[in-house]
Amino acid sequence: MNRPGRDDAPDRLYTITQGRSRSSPDDPFDLVTLVVAESDPVAGMQSEHAAILKLTRFPTSVAEIAAELRLPVGITKVLLSDLSAAGRVSARHPRRPAITDPDILEQVLVGLRNL
Amino acid sequence: MTAPTHPGDRPSLRTFVSALAVTGVLSALLVCAAVAVAPGSVRTPLAAGGAAAALLLSAAVATAAQARQTARDARRRLESVTQDVGRLLQQQARTTEEARREQQRLIDELAQQRTEFTESFTAERARLEEEGARELDRLRRENARLTDEGERARRDRAAAISATSNTAARMQALATATLADLRAMEDRHADEDVLADLLHLDHRTAQAGRLADSIAVLTGARSGRRWARPxxxxxxxxxxxxxxxxxxxxxxxxxxxxxxxxxxxxxxxxxxxxxxxxxxxxxxxxxxxxxxxxxxxxxxxxxxxxxxxxxxxxxxxxxxxxxxxxxxxxxxxxxxxxxxxxxxxxxxxxxxxxxxxxxxxxxxxxxxxxxxxxxxxxxPAAPAVAAPRPESAASAPSPDAVDAAPAPETTAPPEEGPAGLPKRRRGRTLAAAERGRSAPDGAASRTAPGTDEGKTRAARFSSFRQAVRPAAPAAAAPSQDGPAPEPSHAPAPDDRALAPDPAQAPAPHDRAAVPPPGTAPDSRPGGHPSSGAGEHSSPAPSHPHTHTHTHPEGDTTS
Structure with a gap:
């Protein structure tokens, strides 16, 4: 960044989460947790919360939310925990894929590569 | 006929009476003699006429005597008055002479005194002037000294303020750069402990930056940061x-x-x-x-x-x-x-x-x-530069559908600039923007089969494949990113995207928290490979969550 401070946002990350950087231990979110909004954004809401609710009208992964918000995943998890505690979003863990054997995946990969 | 000194009625009356008496007696004698002499026949008329004549004579004589007396008195009075006038005139002349002499004396005296005073005044003035000149000289020297001192103080103050302001500006710049670095590190390190420490440092640095800002404001330096957007x-x-x-x-x-x-x-x-x-x-x-x-x-x-x-x-x-x-x-x-x-x-x-x-x-x-x-x-201003995101070109057509700009009230960012030119979003190649413009409907472009779509899929898959292959060092991916240059020295995203070979540039906005390899494709449909390997080095966009730091050569658009 040779023009520091010009293009980034003025708000620091700790102000977004009121200084919290880790979510609660029983936090249900990991990177691939699918998050679905349970309500619409309301006025006066923190803009990140509103953005998450808009974003998760359809199930969206935590990693994708973090990417869209341009926030580190840790911060995103804290925000999601807040929303989850308030009942505004719910988390859905993805179904385990039917095929988890790495050998099969490797074979598929090889096959695909040979296409 | 006496000579009364006091004119008045009584003396004149006395003169009148005495003259009347003398004349009357004489006339009576004369008449009596005449009567006695005269024959008897004429005696009676003669007596009557003589008596009348005697009376007239007496009255005339008395009147003449009184007039004479009155004239003499008047003359005498006139003489006395004349004498008085002469005396008064003499006295006046004398007085005038005296007054003239006195005046002359006073004039002389005055002139003398004036001369004396003038001399003393002149002397005094000369003395005062000399004193004043000395005082003035002293004051001028004092003034010069004070002016000099003031000038020196002003120069010192200006120099001090300039130095302070300069230092403050540099501290501001340092703080700003440090904050940017910290922000990049916060993005890079997924570990919560590291993140907490980084946030702590971030907070401290922000406070230090505020202090530098304060000094800069007080010393009149230019404001350290300018935001390019509202x-x-x-x-x-x-x-x-x-x-x-x-x-x-x-x-x-x-x-x-x-x-x-x-x-x-x-x-x-x-x-x-x-x-x-x-x-x-x-x-x-x-x-x-x-x-x-x-x-x-x-x-x-x-x-x-x-x-x-x-x-x-x-x-x-x-x-x-x-x-x-x-x-x-x-x-x-x-x-x-x-x-x-x-x-x-x-x-x-x-x-x-x-x-x-x-x-x-x-x-x-x-x-x-x-x-x-x-x-x-x-x-109006937000779409132009709203929250620049390092999204990859592959997802570029779609963000409008799920746009999550930090400002939730913003409308979908237009894909075209004001002049109808293709607008390159941060982190996208111009080609990608052109593609996005030709297919404004994100969903359509995503599902429509075509060469671009095929390339996109190929790129996605190649990233996926590359992510899968080094399965063991996947956990060490962030550490491989470590030797990357400091973000403050790295080119800005703009410069990076403009560079002819974007693959060489590091990615300051890389998210360290990318999903583990193999999980990312789940989050987005599609991704079937339609072409072979080797596509990954092309500038074709890749999925935002599939690239990792282990493959900088495939990391073209982040």
Missing amino acids: IAMESILRGAMGRIAGYRRVRVHSVSETAVAGHAAEGVMHALAELLDNAANFSPPTAEVHVYVEEVPAGIIVSVEDSGLVMGEVQLRRAERAVAGDTAELGGLTGTRLGLAVVGRLARKHGLKVSFRPSARGGTGVLMLVPQDILTSPA
Whole structure:
């Protein structure tokens, strides 16, 4: 960044989460947790919360939310925990894929590569 | 005929009577003689005529005698008066002579005295002039010395201020760069402990930056940061909170969607930070500071209410004076009371109005009016540069559908610039933007089969494949990113995207928290490979969540 401070946002990350950087231990979110909004954004809401609710009208992964918000995943998890505690979003863990054997995946990969 | 000295009726009457008597006697004798002489026949008429004649004669003589006497008296009186007049004339002449002499004497005396006085005056004046000249000379020397001293002091002051301002500017730059570095590191390190430490450092650095900003403001340096776009009120408040120690105690109550124009945003933020810092410092360590934002016709009123110390009347007045910004002097500053002076400077610069009053919460309330002319609506400006995201070109057509710009009220960003030219979003190649323009419907372009789509899929799959292959060192991916150059030295995203070979540039916005390899494709449909390997080195876009730091050569667009 040779023009520091010009293009980034003025708000620091700790102000977004009121200084919290880790979510609660029983936090249900990991990177691939699918998050679905349970309500619409309301006025006066923190803009990140509103953005998450808009974003998760359809199930969206935590990693994708973090990417869209341009926030580190840790911060995103804290925000999601807040929303989850308030009942505004719910988390859905993805179904385990039917095929988890790495050998099969490797074979598929090889096959695909040979296409 | 006596000569009475006193003229008057009585002497004249006496003269008259005596003359009458003498003449009457003589006439009577004469008449008697005549009668006696005369014959008898004429005796009686003669007696009558003689008596009458004698009477007449007597009266005439008496009258003549009186007239003579009167004339003599008058002459004598005239002589006496003439003598008096002569004497008086003499006396007058004498008096005149005396007066003339006296006058002459006085004139002479006066002239002499005048001469004396003139001489003494001249001498005195010469003495005084000499003294005055000496005094003037002394004063001139003194004046020159003082002027010299003042000049030196002014030069010293200017030099000191210049040095301070220069240093402050450099400290600002350092703090800003450090903050940017920290932000990049926060993005890079997924570990929560590391993130907590980084946030701690971030907070400290932000406070140091505010101090540097304060010094820069007081020394008249140029404002350290300029924002290229309007900053939403929420970000302004957060930016202000982030620069004070007790930001956790600040509660913001704001529904305002207004934004502050970029050129004034830094100043407003800084002034607010100082006010918040005051409120937090002068209230109990556990008390909350409440911030309310209210839109009024004149602009926006931000009120900061604490429940700490109540300012007295004198303190309130002093604070009002400090923030009025009408004193450009640094003389009243003390080391611990920079804040209000800074607010005053900023208020004057940006037309803010700050007032203090006792707060209903028990402490002090500060009202800051942000005038309308530095406010703007975030909506028109936000799409242009709103929240630059390092999204990859593969997802570029779609973000409009799920646009999650930090400002939720923004509309979908247009894909075209004002002149109808393809607009390159941050982190996208121009080709990708061109593609996005030709297929404005994101969903359609995503599902429509075509060569571009095929390439996209190929790129996605190649990234996926590359991510899968080094399964063991996947956990070490962030460490491989370690040797990457410091973000402050890395090219800006703009420069990077403009570079002919973007693959060579590091990616400051890389998210360290990318999903583990193999999981990312689940989050997005599609991704079937349609072409072989080797596509990954092309500038074709890749999925935002599939690239990792282990493959910088495939990391073309992040």
